[in-house]
Amino acid sequence: MSTWKLQKLVYYSQAWALVWDDKPLFEQDFQAWINGPVCRDLYEKHKGKFSINKSDLIGNSKGLNDRQKDTINSVLEYYGNRSARWLSSLAHLEDPWKKARKGMNPRERGNSVIGLESMAEYYSSINYENAVFE
Numbered sequence: 001m002s003t004w005k006l007q008k009l010v011y012y013s014q015a016w017a018l019v020w021d022d023k024p025l026f027e028q029d030f031q032a033w034i035n036g037p038v039c040r041d042l043y044e045k046h047k048g049k050f051s052i053n054k055s056d057l058i059g060n061s062k063g064l065n066d067r068q069k070d071t072i073n074s075v076l077e078y079y080g081n082r083s084a085r086w087l088s089s090l091a092h093l094e095d096p097w098k099k100a101r102k103g104m105n106p107r108e109r110g111n112s113v114i115g116l117e118s119m120a121e122y123y124s125s126i127n128y129e130n131a132v133f134e
Contacts, residue, residue, distance in 0.1 A: 001053075003046045004035065008087035011037040013075045015096075018120040020071050025064070030114045032100035034107065036088040037114055095122045 017025045030037040045058050061069070079087060091097045096119045100112040 002051050002084050005084035007038050013072045015119045015123045017071045019124045031111045032097050036091040
């Protein structure tokens with residue numbers, strides 16, 4: 001999988017965890033980069049790599065409860081077959097990324113944080129839980 005796609009899947013996992021589980025999966029922030037949301041810490045772990053395999057992944061799934069695993073699996077089921085470009089384009093249409101990039105030139109590098117509150121508010125307004133994930 002490309003590291004670009006991984007970033008977007010992790011972003012959507014965090015977003016839907018905020019909605020369905022009422023808490024984030026992890027503490028690290030996402031920044032509104034040109035190509036969509038990026039977790040800087042995750043970026044640093046895979047910096048210089050275009051793609052990764054399972055052995056390159058970081059983290060410990062044993063720290064996740066069943067509800068969190070269900071959230072991630074639902075996100076992967078819906079978004080996992082989408083391309084990195086499609087996921088990035090989707091994020092560009094959504095308020096959390098757009099609000100964090102407000103006032104920036106489309107080609108300007110930026111590191112504005114996409115707030116958890118912004119993510120929770122936006123994604124909770126979308127009725128994906130019934131329409132898409134079930």
